[in-house]
Amino acid sequence: MKNFSTVVTRAAAAALVACATAGAALASSTAPAGCTFRPNAPDQHVVVKGDTLWDISGHFLQNPWCWPQVWGMNREEIRNPHWIYPGQVIYFDRTRGRLSLSPPGGDGRGEPPVTRLSPQLRTESLERDAIQAIPAGAIEPYLTQPLVVEASELANAPRIVASQEGRVYLGQGDKVYVKGALHGGSSFQVFRPGTVLKDPQTGKAMAHEAAYLGTVTLVSEARPGVDAHTFRVTDTVQEMGVGDLLVPAPPAPVRNYMPHAPAQAVDARVMSIYAGVSYAGQSQVVTVNRGSLDGLDVGSVLQLYHLGKTVPDPASKGFFGVGKSQIKLPDEQYGSLFIFRVFKNVSYGLIMQVTEPVQVGDVAKSPE
Template sequence: MFKNRSLLALLVIAGFLFSAGIISAQQGNLVHKVVEGETLWELAGRYFQNSFSWPLIWEANKEIIADPHWIYPGQDLVIPPQTVSGQVTAPDTAAGQPEMQAEAATQEETPAEEMVYEPEPAKETPAVSVRKTQAMGYVKRPTPVVSELMAFEAGFISDELDKPTGHIIGSDRKDIEAMMANDPVYINLGSRDGAKPGDKHALYRVGQKVKHPQNGKNLGKIINIVGVLEVTDVEEKTSRAKLIKTFDGISRKEAFRPYVQIIVPKDVSPLPVQKSNQGCIVAFKQTNATATEYKVAYIDQGLANGIMPGDVFEIYRTGTMASDPDRGGKNILPELIIGQLQVLSARNNTAAAVITNSKVEDIVVGEKIRLIKQVPTR
């Protein structure tokens, strides 16, 4: 049998593209290869039409992105799917191979010097039944304005946290000090306490006390969320559970309270506002003295101020006084916009936010903030 080289090359290329499409369909994700100069912020704007959704890409690629500030050329990043196409199988069509053979027989024979010789197969290949699929539509997945997982992990400031619901009291893993996701644990809640399989609890640690940097008012303590456990088997006084999420190594004495899912607005983008709330940064999740992009900060604006997840603040510094050597006197320099942050979760008088961009490397507690965008769901 003879075939044209060009036709053969096209078939090979088409086969390659088809197989790649199958892989993509099986994985259900789009993969983006990073080029020089790209950032998660830019990729979120390109694929989600909302740059503030960059944590969604980070969350899907944490195994290869050590620091969201840095992505590198050549990295293959999974872009979380926004739509899923539904498909149904159509009835079997007539055998496709004989039609292909008949069509090939009618093609004009090509010159000998452009031919490739292929020996005839020993046996006739059986006809292959071809099944067709038809796209029936698309189901749009709601896009959260910020990452729900990041909002949960960010923690919060509380001045009203009661004693814990319970504690981890043991584990089957005697060989390790710090436990991680999927490790089994035992807790001091049982059927007498109302525990039942499927119950979820958030593991937490009480952090530093926070005072307002301007007036010294006590705002509470930072509550660091370190994981989530789920009850699997219940006895009278104790229960067996499994760690289903961990954000740090888990000890055998961690405290927990009932898990409450973080709810954030979906399928919306923050819109510019005219009248802006003003406040300041009161603490950072990490105990560093300074912070920059992608770090979690706590602010003195919360639900009582109409603030909710997704709202955007700019961080600014007021202009300083500068002497004029020519005319004498002093002038006030213009204020400096040094960055932005976006609210992840809000409580009554405070909120957790992530610094989405920064023009400086030394954002500190006490920096002034003002609201510039709000999520339009009020």
């Protein structure tokens, strides 16, 4: 654990201001299209512990996910940490249509007043002190465990074929034997396929939800003439046994969640609601039937819509409604979805804000 003084904190804040100023110099004097400020936006906001960048931006912007744009940040800068700390002040520069850590009218490069920062020695990392982009605690359980396994992975996944001394259920330290290609991997998560996830538009099976069972570590690969690799169980959260499947342990999860519109137009549907319930609300997790192959990445923001109904045209002729021409009503936007984990054809999203419940089949598409 390293010690960091408030001098370092101020330096990080100053670097952020300089970054925002450089981007703003190339931007127009108003907010980008679709990133309008609220009519009653305040002149400033004092950051407090528990704030998120999404919440703070919601005080100023109609669409909170637009904050990187109104800071004048480009796509590469969005990939880097956006460090803001309790005690700092976010200012609304109405003339330039930008948010800033410096009061309007200055050169944009000044540091926040020393009195706004705690004078004592910090004993935690700067990143831990910084406020979060989104309520990360809501998605932490979904970042390190296999949530879905796509059809191609399921067909080729290594599987447990035997256990030491023929044990039916396995525990920590037990030896197991695995058949299948490891592709150079040595650490694997064990799962059991669950509910089939079907595309609401086509009915095609897209993936399986995965019941996470634990982890295993390679002891030795199969030698010539031997069909199975030797593994040892390193951790269990549920009983695992012969027939259960392996997936490589994922890399460290990305926790730098900077929102942005997808790089290409995305028209997705809500495919499932985690835990199998019928409706979902704010801070709950859903899957959509689009992934990295469709242009989604971590941080993509989609707008949620209820599909517009088709109703009979009251002006057309017909007998008790039969034979009348039909009118398609527009889709109704009611919220936003933040994509935080992406597979090839499927993604998981956190519901950020909604005015109505989310249902399977709802539209999730690129912001307009």
